[in-house]
Amino acid sequence: MRNLVAAPVILLAVMVQSAIVSRIYLLSGIADLPLVMLAAWALQGEVNTAWHWAVATGLLVGFVSGIAWFVPAIAYLIVIILAQLLQRRVWQAPLLAMFVVTFLGTIVLYLLSFATLRLSGVPLELSDTLGLLALPGLLLNLLLAIPAYAVMRDLSRWVHPPSEVE
Amino acid sequence: MRNLFSRTLQTTIIFLVVGGVLALALGGYFSSASNVFTGSLINVQTWFSSRFVALQDFLTAPRDVASLRQRNIELESEVSELQAQVIQLQQQVGETEILAALVDFSRARSENSYQAAAVIGRDPSPFLRYVIINVGSNDGILRGMPVVTDQGLVGRVDAVIADAARVQLITDAASDVNVRLQNAETDASLIGSVTGDVTLDLIPQDVPIEVGDLVLTSGLGGGYPPDLIVGQVVNIRSRDFDLFQQATVQPVVDFNRLEIVLVIINFKPVDFSPLIPAP
Numbered sequence: 001m002r003n004l005v006a007a008p009v010i011l012l013a014v015m016v017q018s019a020i021v022s023r024i025y026l027l028s029g030i031a032d033l034p035l036v037m038l039a040a041w042a043l044q045g046e047v048n049t050a051w052h053w054a055v056a057t058g059l060l061v062g063f064v065s066g067i068a069w070f071v072p073a074i075a076y077l078i079v080i081i082l083a084q085l086l087q088r089r090v091w092q093a094p095l096l097a098m099f100v101v102t103f104l105g106t107i108v109l110y111l112l113s114f115a116t117l118r119l120s121g122v123p124l125e126l127s128d129t130l131g132l133l134a135l136p137g138l139l140l141n142l143l144l145a146i147p148a149y150a151v152m153r154d155l156s157r158w159v160h161p162p163s164e165v166e
Numbered sequence: 167m168r169n170l171f172s173r174t175l176q177t178t179i180i181f182l183v184v185g186g187v188l189a190l191a192l193g194g195y196f197s198s199a200s201n202v203f204t205g206s207l208i209n210v211q212t213w214f215s216s217r218f219v220a221l222q223d224f225l226t227a228p229r230d231v232a233s234l235r236q237r238n239i240e241l242e243s244e245v246s247e248l249q250a251q252v253i254q255l256q257q258q259v260g261e262t263e264i265l266a267a268l269v270d271f272s273r274a275r276s277e278n279s280y281q282a283a284a285v286i287g288r289d290p291s292p293f294l295r296y297v298i299i300n301v302g303s304n305d306g307i308l309r310g311m312p313v314v315t316d317q318g319l320v321g322r323v324d325a326v327i328a329d330a331a332r333v334q335l336i337t338d339a340a341s342d343v344n345v346r347l348q349n350a351e352t353d354a355s356l357i358g359s360v361t362g363d364v365t366l367d368l369i370p371q372d373v374p375i376e377v378g379d380l381v382l383t384s385g386l387g388g389g390y391p392p393d394l395i396v397g398q399v400v401n402i403r404s405r406d407f408d409l410f411q412q413a414t415v416q417p418v419v420d421f422n423r424l425e426i427v428l429v430i431i432n433f434k435p436v437d438f439s440p441l442i443p444a445p
Binding site: 014015017018019021022023025027028029030032034061064065066067071072113114117120121122123124125128129132133137 | 286287288289290291292293294296298324325332334338339340357359360361362422
């Protein structure tokens with residue numbers, strides 16, 4: 001039953017991303033709210049359902065977006081893997097882990113998107129992509145990381161109360 | 167007689183004393199004494215007055231504060247409601263103006279049938295320039311239909327579900343629109359980019375083009391109807407060793423403030439792909 005909370009949260013995140021976050025540009029880059037929320041969720045100690053969240057979010061974003069459906073799905077799964085790995089190693093510094101996962105996850109998502117679009121024949125310039133899209137997007141994601149971590153920590157505590165964890 | 171005399175004498179003495187006192191007082195000889203006296207009176211009266219006012223405040227002020235607070239809350243609530251109404255009305259005025267412009271546009275181009283749609287979202291990926299509109303196959307929208315505003319070309323429908331559709335903007339990196347330059351009477355290709363800039367390509371070197379030339383759809387390729395306004399040439403890049411000239415185009419549509427669009431629903435895009443020989 002606890003997993004059911006994923007449905008409204010994921011839907012809300014994708015809707016907010018599409019309706020609001022995607023309209024807020026820094027140069028040509030935008031933040032990726034679903035990615036940041038997934039990273040924050042996966043870094044919570046009590047959470048063991050992050051895989052389900054990643055698959056659902058990836059498929060939903062792939063459905064809404066014009067990019068190939070597997071790009072966000074794979075990228076979000078990699079974010080979960082990174083988060084799980086880092087959670088075991090730097091668990092005493094969750095915010096540091098959050099920044100690292102957000103940073104690496106964003107780069108993975110952009111690399112996958114860039115490669116997929118180039119392979120499908122879209123003329124993308126690497127310099128434009130890096131300077132005007134990837135770096136501003138990375139900065140916005142890192143800015144979003146702190147509030148997203150706080151929100152997902154509260155959600156995690158609500159879904160997994162401490163008494164039940166013990 | 168003696169009594170009468172003594173009374174008259176008393177009265178006279180009293181008058182004289184009172185008159186003398188008055189004369190001394192008017193002459194300023196009693197000023198210090200009168201100051202002390204009146205000062206004492208004023209102090210006493212002030213004390214009484216201040217205590218009375220304090221008592222009155224104590225008895226009546228709490229009721230007034232409570233009623234004032236209640237009234238303040240009511241007024242603040244009313245102000246909030248009115249502000250919300252003002253914002254709502256401003257929004258409605260803005261939408262009405264846009265719709266009026268779109269109606270004018272559709273009347274001016276009566277050969278086409280239009281379906282109005284609101285832009286409800288954008289592509290979550292920063293690599294793509296797509297918008298999501300709130301009409302779909304239930305409203306007769308099909309893949310490939312052109313999308314315009316009263317200003318000019320927006321893009322075309324890329325994917326459709328029952329009640330929504332995804333529109334590829336002409337600024338998308340994968341977008342390629344066949345256009346013509348109105349003044350130069352030459353065809354070219356309009357290409358989007360990952361940054362949202364649009365560029366004219368494949369303009370022959372011998373064709374004279376100028377800044378300010380109007381760019382219109384040519385209708386070649388069957389992807390878009392002809393003569394839709396796309397934008398204006400703002401910059402030309404012509405180098406001797408290139409096969410073609412290039413030009414930067416300023417689109418007439420402000421894609422960052424896209425709210426309501428029109429889908430041309432009676433346009434059937436032509437799919438040439440079966441005619442293209444496989445490599």
